[in-house]
Amino acid sequence: MNKVGFYTHPDFEAHEMGPGHPECPERLSSIFRYLEKTQLIKQLQVTAPPLAAVEDFKLAHDATHIDRLEEISHLFDVDVDGYPRSYVQIDPDTAFNPHTWQAVRRSVGAALHATDAVIDGRLEQAFCAVRPPGHHAEHRRAMGFCVVNTVAVAVKHALDVRSIKRVAVIDFDVHHGNGTENILSDDDRVLMVGIFQHPFYPYSGSDSASDNMKNIPIPARTDGKKIRQLISDQWLPALHAHQPEMIFISAGFDAHREDDLGQLGLVEDDYAWITQLICKVAQEHSGGRIVSCLEGGYNLSALARSVHAHLKVLLDFQMNSSFD
Numbered sequence: 001m002n003k004v005g006f007y008t009h010p011d012f013e014a015h016e017m018g019p020g021h022p023e024c025p026e027r028l029s030s031i032f033r034y035l036e037k038t039q040l041i042k043q044l045q046v047t048a049p050p051l052a053a054v055e056d057f058k059l060a061h062d063a064t065h066i067d068r069l070e071e072i073s074h075l076f077d078v079d080v081d082g083y084p085r086s087y088v089q090i091d092p093d094t095a096f097n098p099h100t101w102q103a104v105r106r107s108v109g110a111a112l113h114a115t116d117a118v119i120d121g122r123l124e125q126a127f128c129a130v131r132p133p134g135h136h137a138e139h140r141r142a143m144g145f146c147v148v149n150t151v152a153v154a155v156k157h158a159l160d161v162r163s164i165k166r167v168a169v170i171d172f173d174v175h176h177g178n179g180t181e182n183i184l185s186d187d188d189r190v191l192m193v194g195i196f197q198h199p200f201y202p203y204s205g206s207d208s209a210s211d212n213m214k215n216i217p218i219p220a221r222t223d224g225k226k227i228r229q230l231i232s233d234q235w236l237p238a239l240h241a242h243q244p245e246m247i248f249i250s251a252g253f254d255a256h257r258e259d260d261l262g263q264l265g266l267v268e269d270d271y272a273w274i275t276q277l278i279c280k281v282a283q284e285h286s287g288g289r290i291v292s293c294l295e296g297g298y299n300l301s302a303l304a305r306s307v308h309a310h311l312k313v314l315l316d317f318q319m320n321s322s323f324d
């Protein structure tokens, strides 16, 4: 019996950043509806995550920065101007509503709980269907729809608290994971591999920050065939050389060809292929241990279908079987 965890909670849908914002609660409801329609949800260990302690954020973030974000979360406790505050903008693209901090704590709680469950063998793999996303959040800066770097906190927990020796972070979002790179650069326990559209937001990653970052910047309109080839040629040797004991995925699905926020050409089959490749590496080096966290993905239908493809491969993955 395969044990794939699926972390979800109503708190993730209470965070929203205003009408028309692409990083919207409907992203998650679209995923849930599709997993129910296809009945894949029945095969997953659906888990409600605990709230993370704010102190845990400081594993990956500057303490003063986190304290400032927590202060912002309290602005909603008082009616400063005689009006209820609906939103507090913390970056041109990112805002708090009264429920944001709770959603952030629940998102990181999901990643931490999943990390512990996978290390302890209670789950083989886990997918955290969380909002807000995290991979643009830097050590001292929230940005790009992201408040706290969910994956980076979980990685630091695995390394510093759970004594995992080496991890890989795999980021296939259409945008460069600048926040994760900022936090984990020069930590030789970590190998991060990423592929992203360039030049494109956040306009970083074309020069790898350090030896433990293997970035593949690719131009708009690159298709799935080319992306698969680049991943095989450049990610695989680095992953095999690093021999990660555990793999974290920043799973953004905005490189889908139907997603208007990016201009890359992936489809569901490509996400399945990438997930299979990751599973093979996990099988060889990591005891199958994978924690995957949702990042981007803004076309509601393409997002739901792509998450389904990703989860289907995780479910089909058996430690002692081969995909060949």
Ligand SMILES: [Zn+2]
Binding pocket: 173, 174, 175, 252, 254, 295, 296, 297
């Ligand atoms: Zn993205």
